[in-house]
Amino acid sequence: MIGKGDRQHRAMGEGSGQGNSHGVGCVAGKAKSSWSAMSHLPQRFHDWFAARGWSPRDHQLAVLDHAAKGDSVLLVSPTGGGKTLAGFLPSLVELAQGAKRSGIHTLYVSPLKALAVDIARNLEAPVAEMGLPVSVETRTGDTPYAKRKRQREQPPDILITTPEQVSLLVADPGAAHMLRDLRCLILDELHSIVISKRGVLLSLALTRVATHAPQARRIGLSATVADPDALRAWLVPAGTTPAPLVLGQPGAPPSIRILKSVERVPWSGHSALYAIPEIYAEIKAARMTLVFVNTRSQAEMVFQSLWEANDDHLPIALHHGSLDVGQRRKVEAAMARGTLRAVVCTSTLDLGIDWGDVDLVIHVGAPKGSSRLLQRIGRSNHRLDAPSEALLVPSNRFEVLECEAARQAAKANAQDTQYPSVLKLDVLAQHILGRACAGPFAADALFAEVTGAWTYRNLSREDFDKCLDYVATGGYALRAYERYAKLKRQADGLLRLSHPRLAQSYRLNVGTIVEEEMLKVRLAHVKKRLGKRVVMGGRVLGELEEWFLSQLAVGDTFLFSGEVLRFEGLDEFGALATRTTSREPMIPSYAGGKFPLSTYLAERVREMLANPKVWVTLPPQVRDWLSLQRWKSVVPKANQMLVETFPRADKHYLVAYPFEGRLAHQSLGMLLTRRLERKGAQPLGFVASEYALVIWAVRDLSLLIGNGRLDLAALFDEDMLGDDLEAWLAESNLMKRTFRNAAIIGGLIERRQPGLEKTGRQMTVNTDLIYDVLRTHQPDHILLRAGWDDAADGLVDVHRLGAFLKRIRGQIVHRALDTVSPLAVPVLLEIGRESIYGEAHDALLAEAAGELVDEAMWLV
């Protein structure tokens, strides 16, 4: 194994080519290599490995072995396993043998654009040192036109690129020429890409690659996943044998602690500010710490609090997706140089390049999923032999349970199950237009090709034809646009693009990532001129969501980029803000945790709750809280769902504890209030947390349940996912949002038009208006279906809700209480939390919270 501090020789491409390691390499040590595979490794490679005191790992040789037979293969290996080299090794070996060929030999696809340059640089070392006749080039959205043009004429042996670029490549009329001698496709970070629409689009592009280069094998590289079989099937054409699985060597189990704070752990909220002194002490004791949080607003808050506690002037930085790219690069460079002591960051540092020698990962707030926690912990101590160090800081009492559940799951290396995304009609529409850009095609042949993707294996011909019709003329029952069709039928029956402008527009709009509408935030100077304040724009600090900025009035303060800023207004370039001396910002009110609690962790939390024997492992305050719950109400068994009803002030409350995540609870709340309304309970409102749901009403809910007028089993019956759901969704803003995404991905609305870069704001017609009109006049339109599918999948969590309702059938435990129970306090505190401004409300809330807690903790 590598010697300590020998960073130069760290294996390249753990996971994703973590790359400030300076060479492609492998880890030295005792290799137990199979001879058959060794025989595929030429002497030149052996010598190169040996010269560095390294030898290839088993899984690298196993991949080589499969490749030599021309087989596709899935390599699943933890971070730090030398995965990327395993992917490239077969190609380097083949290219070293120098068979006469032309065109691209190997296409490497990674979801992270920033990695491309890094990977290419890391490949250069072995290529140069072994004197291999191999050319390596990158191609991303930033690659200049001249270079692309040259790549078309003189393709490199190895092209390193992103999924969107593969779509563009196959939409090029010269694709057949460039890909004719392709031997290998390497798909990195496969676990992360298959769960998104990017993966769906990539799977379609792969069907085109397969048509041009049926001989090309595929190598999938993935972090550890719960269900590798889905990836094995995804990787190869539908109906063929799933790709064989090669497993990397597992790393040392991580060492995970949970902060045992001397402070009171709050009842609710997500800020974890109570623990700042303790977090600061940990940072001081470590060499380099990554502080992960779940949202950008949390990052801003934690950063600011740390800065105030920073009596030793430690170099601490902030890194999140809204910050200006230049600023982020600076932070990354400082990390790589080792000049920082801590970085507060969001998921922007989840994947990718290993920027520095991190020896501690602190996770503020619950990690929401076991896989995410493992991924983040993997950022520390990037070596297989040494355990990663991590500290979890729960931000409220339920999160203590969740952190404990996550700790146990991570210890067992248990992964959350995430399913590949399949059969997206809007993505298919984009692919069809791309196919037309490459040249005339036959509908039958394209259908056969598309259903060759595992993701579209169940696509019906009817839906395919509808998509095709949609691409051509919009797919409307009123055939108004035949003369403006994008696809025209030629005399030979093939379909072709009606105008070259459409290909140009396709190239500008390719991809499935629909950004929130963002506005740049610039630091402004205020000058007095003739007694008037004149605001002048300055340097860009970053970007914020337009909806957030539109909430602000001039003079409002907010936390951004680690500073308290005063909003000065909008101009044609975006928002203007000035620095302020105010220390009490109005904080961006993003929803608490951005990620939903994974089903797997939820199950563990329920089990822990149900088993008082394990409570001894919990901090005393939490233990007391649960014990009191047992006294005052009941602690549900793992398979049960507890429902409590109680009066408070002049209202009546119902609290349910499904533990299915905020998203599912929100949907459940919408549906339950509709039903309660029909039952005459007169519900007034509801609030959902990650763990529970509270509904308040005018009528006495305990009484209604007690006298049988309200049947809980009927209230929670699965049939709510039928008409109720459909009726609610059709009117909700959620549908409008998913419809907008589908309209953009499906090409109804162009994000960018040739010659003028349009922003979302200037889009031709507001998609809400289109949604309304379409819903009234053609409710079965394909884009409405696409929007519906996405809403059901992503925003509403219909599948999870369905599984939940099935699980609790006959398992509802009801308690009618006189007052609020301890378990109910956190979710009740969420009421009204969605819009807190300034200090006055905070004081009110604190006051209200105090009352509530007292009430819940009374023993009799």
Added chain:
Amino acid sequence: MPFSPKPQANSSTRPCGLSRTHKIGLGGLEFLPDLSGALYAPDFKALLVADLHLEKGSSLARRGVHLPPYDTRESLRQLRAVIAAVKPERLIFLGDSFHDGEARQRIDAGDLSELRALTGDFPTIWIAGNHDPEPPEDIGGGIMGEVALGPVTLRHEPRALGDGELEIAGHLHPAASVAQRGHRIRCRCFVADTRRLIMPAFGSYTGALGISSAAFAGLFGDYHVWMLGARAIHRFPAGKVR
């Protein structure tokens, strides 16, 4: 799961209903705002409608943006609903009724006959707008540059007003927003002071422009807005909205 939300009976994408509580006064006349964005002048039994933008969908379709081709149908349906509720005796369109000069050629036969039925049922005036400087002549009704309604002039684009001049115009597609409990709510609106009233756009694909944008600068003194909510019209003084 197939997506087939049946629109409720009588549902329309933009609700209609004459306000019982709000009246907008101008030059001693009273005007009643309708939830749909139309305006009723009871003294003249006239229904005023601004910025229909018929055939905006097909106009964009020529450039390959295939928006649902139902916007004209939807706008006319809305119009029929307002007429049925308000029961006016005449119709006045304040310009930009047609999205472009070729709208007449692209309009669907069914929609065209509906349009002709309207002008047959009611005396109609089409005021010319910048999108339709020459509205089609073969659909019935008269074409004018401006219309005087007592002391008030109806025209498409607002103009600099002389002493004692009053106008009702369209063209600007006004919208306003208010902040409440941390949420900013934005709706189309009527804007008026004592001399001028600007109507919201009626057409189903028409966007809207915030009243704090430069286009509105200098048009109003101390004004109010009447915001078109989902179920009711809400009136706010200028200071409350942007």
